[in-house]
Amino acid sequence: MCGVFGAYSQSGSAVLEDIYLGLCALQHRGQLSAGVAWIDGGSVHIKKGLGLVHEALSQSELAQVEAHTAIGHVRYATAGGTRPEDSQPLGANYAQGPIAIAHNGNLTNAVALSSYLANRGAIFQTSCDTETIIQLMAHQPGTVQLEALETALSKIKGAYSLAVLLNDCLIAARDPWGFRPLVLGRRDDTYFVASESCALDIIGAELVRDVEPGEILVIDRRGIISRKLPKEAQRHHHCSFEYVYFARPDSVIDGRSVYSARKRLGSCLAKSCGCPREAVVAGMPDSGTFAALGLAEEAGMDFEAGVVRNRYVGRTFIQPTQRVREAGVKIKLNPQPGIFDGKEAVIVDDSLVRGTTAGRIISMIRESGAERVHMRIASPPVRYPCYYGIDTPSSEELIAAQMDIPELCEKIGADSLRYISCDELCEAIGLPLGELCTACFDGNYLEEEDDQSLLEV
Numbered sequence: 001m002c003g004v005f006g007a008y009s010q011s012g013s014a015v016l017e018d019i020y021l022g023l024c025a026l027q028h029r030g031q032l033s034a035g036v037a038w039i040d041g042g043s044v045h046i047k048k049g050l051g052l053v054h055e056a057l058s059q060s061e062l063a064q065v066e067a068h069t070a071i072g073h074v075r076y077a078t079a080g081g082t083r084p085e086d087s088q089p090l091g092a093n094y095a096q097g098p099i100a101i102a103h104n105g106n107l108t109n110a111v112a113l114s115s116y117l118a119n120r121g122a123i124f125q126t127s128c129d130t131e132t133i134i135q136l137m138a139h140q141p142g143t144v145q146l147e148a149l150e151t152a153l154s155k156i157k158g159a160y161s162l163a164v165l166l167n168d169c170l171i172a173a174r175d176p177w178g179f180r181p182l183v184l185g186r187r188d189d190t191y192f193v194a195s196e197s198c199a200l201d202i203i204g205a206e207l208v209r210d211v212e213p214g215e216i217l218v219i220d221r222r223g224i225i226s227r228k229l230p231k232e233a234q235r236h237h238h239c240s241f242e243y244v245y246f247a248r249p250d251s252v253i254d255g256r257s258v259y260s261a262r263k264r265l266g267s268c269l270a271k272s273c274g275c276p277r278e279a280v281v282a283g284m285p286d287s288g289t290f291a292a293l294g295l296a297e298e299a300g301m302d303f304e305a306g307v308v309r310n311r312y313v314g315r316t317f318i319q320p321t322q323r324v325r326e327a328g329v330k331i332k333l334n335p336q337p338g339i340f341d342g343k344e345a346v347i348v349d350d351s352l353v354r355g356t357t358a359g360r361i362i363s364m365i366r367e368s369g370a371e372r373v374h375m376r377i378a379s380p381p382v383r384y385p386c387y388y389g390i391d392t393p394s395s396e397e398l399i400a401a402q403m404d405i406p407e408l409c410e411k412i413g414a415d416s417l418r419y420i421s422c423d424e425l426c427e428a429i430g431l432p433l434g435e436l437c438t439a440c441f442d443g444n445y446l447e448e449e450d451d452q453s454l455l456e457v
Contacts (some may be wrong), residue, residue, distance in 0.1 A: 001246050001389055002088070003029035003195040004102040004182075006071040006163035008170040008219045010189040016062040018203045019072040022192070023053045025199040028248055029104070030074035033087035037100035038067035039165055044091035044098040048073075050084060069170050071163040073102035076391065086126045089165075094138045096145045097167045103130040104195055105159030105180045106389040113155065132156065146171070150216065154231050159239075159388035161211070163193050170219040176233035177446060178213030179388045179437060181242060181253045184224075191219045196251040210254050237437035237446055241390060243429050244379045245287050245350045256430050259290055264428035265378035265420065266294025266348060273376055273418035275299055279344035282306030284361065285333070291378035292348035301346070306339040307361065333361055341369035351379045352408070355399035359412040366413070375414040380422050380441040381405070390440065 003026030007015035019036050034056040035048025045067075049056035053074065073088035091100035107113075110129035113136070118124065122135045136152035143151065145166045153160075159179035164171040172193035174182045185192040185200035186208050194200055197207045211217060213236055218225040238254055239246075249259040269291065275281070281303045283292030289305075296303035310332050345365055352358055362373050381400035395401040400408060409417035422442055426433050439445045 001029050001076060001391075002102075002104040003027075003074040003199070004071065004104050004161060004163040004193070005073075005195070005199055006069075006102070006165075006170050006172065006193040008069040008191045010191075010221050010223075012068045013190065014063075014066050014068065015190065016065045016067055016070050017059065018190070018192070019070050020053065020057060020059050020062055021202050022194055022199040023057075023072045023074050025202040025248075026074050026195055027053055029195060029246065030076040032082060033075045033084070034073065035087050035089055036062065036070055036072040037089035037091050037102070037165060038065065038070040039098045039100070039167060040067060042098060042167070043093055044100050044165070046089060046091050046100065048084070048087045048089070050082075050087065056087075069165060069168070071100060071102045071165050071170070073163075083127075086128050088128070088130060089163075090126065090128065090130050090134060091165075092134050092138065094134075095141045096137075096143070096148065098165070099134060099137065099145065100165040101130055101133060102163045103128075103133070104161045104182075104389065105175065106387060107132060107156050107160065108158035108387050109156060110158075133162075146218065149173075150227070150229065153216075153229055161195060168220060172211050172217040172219070173229075174211045174213055174215055176214035176229055176231050177235075177237040177437075178233075178254070179237050179239050181239075181247070181251075182211040183252075184208045184211055184217065191224065193217070193219075196247055196253070198248045198251045201250070207252065236435045237388075238431060238435055239388065240425055240429060240436045240438050241351075241379075241386075241440060244425075249286075249290055254431070261429045262287075262290035262350075262378065263294035263297075264430075265425070266291035266296075267298040268420045268424040268428050269348065269376045269378055269418070270295045270298035272420060272424060275301065275346045275374065275376070276344050276372075277301065279346045279372075279374065280304050280306060280340060281346045281348065282339070284347060284349040284357065285309035287350040288348045288378065291350060295346070295348055295376065304336070304339050306336050306345065306365075307347070308334050308336060310334070333357070333364070335361075335365050335368040337368065339368070340365055342371060343369075344372040344374065345370040346374045346376055348376045348378060350377075351382055352377055352400060352412075353382050354397060355408070355412055358414075362413045372415040373413070374416045375409070375412065375418075377417070377419045379425060380419050380438070381408075382440050384440050384443040384445075386440045387445070388437065388439075
């Protein structure tokens, strides 16, 4: 999962500080690297590095740059390596002019396209699937950039929400299925595109609307032009895991409040899964907290902030190795003294992916005095890998794919374990199953035709 942010000032005001702040608001979407790109003098300029935004970028240096349009990116790796050169944005100066791209998502046919392009002379500088888009454009030397970009996007499969810089132009593009969120914002004469609406709030911009699936927005001094990709999707595949875990609760995605969706997920848990009425309800901070509130309200139970999070530790799920994830749990979460002493505890989490956090926190809550610990999960079991931008490349890493629920309950040391269903998930989010991607839960992946014409540039 990654975050993208872009800005275009029609009056020529500098925007790189806005980009920096927008990336800070999207830090939860990627902690591996951060970067910005702008175009000056007909060439792409890129600053990027490994680590959090404040580690990878210098705000004071960016404030000295007078660029009136720029893009930024925060990354955790789902495709490509972890080398500095794999950080984004990616940029190039080719025959038709400069270009820079920031990409959130995962291209499912990148390997085939890269092999095709390499056999025709393309020299790849990174292992990122994003570079495939630039190479597809560069192999259309006689085509103007916008048309070359549209042709490139018609060749790729999978998930992409893009912020793209061309000469004096900012472009936002979203795949026809709408996997990853992308929004348009405005503050006075400056337009913004962002992975989530919370990034607009930090810079005082208003949310205008979502970028529609299959839409390309061209933003320049004339305003905004909306174009449609020639490829049409039979149905949308909005990622349900955005509402469950990834997005910030203060974001609005495709017209739906993430906060409200998470509370409704908890309400569904209370209705369908049952809880001991005298138990104390607590959420796994932070993404399980709001589902826990919803469960407690629906069931008429006491909610306590029973698990405290160390705010200076990142998200354990998106840490790059299992060893770091396990160490992160120890220093990230701690039960409140006395809250569970002699009581039953109902612990609500957003999901169980690898099971690392759940097992350790249940053990810690027992050690703090709880008589029984019940686990409630505000999503269905994650049994299938995601190919559209979540780092679960094989079922071997997914604990729910390796054992049934009673075995999993025993594995994490809980007295009971319950999940909601896919139907309840859709009901809580407020979108029908035909609008949501639930592939990581039920294995219903996007069906894409195997079209050889995609390999003709």
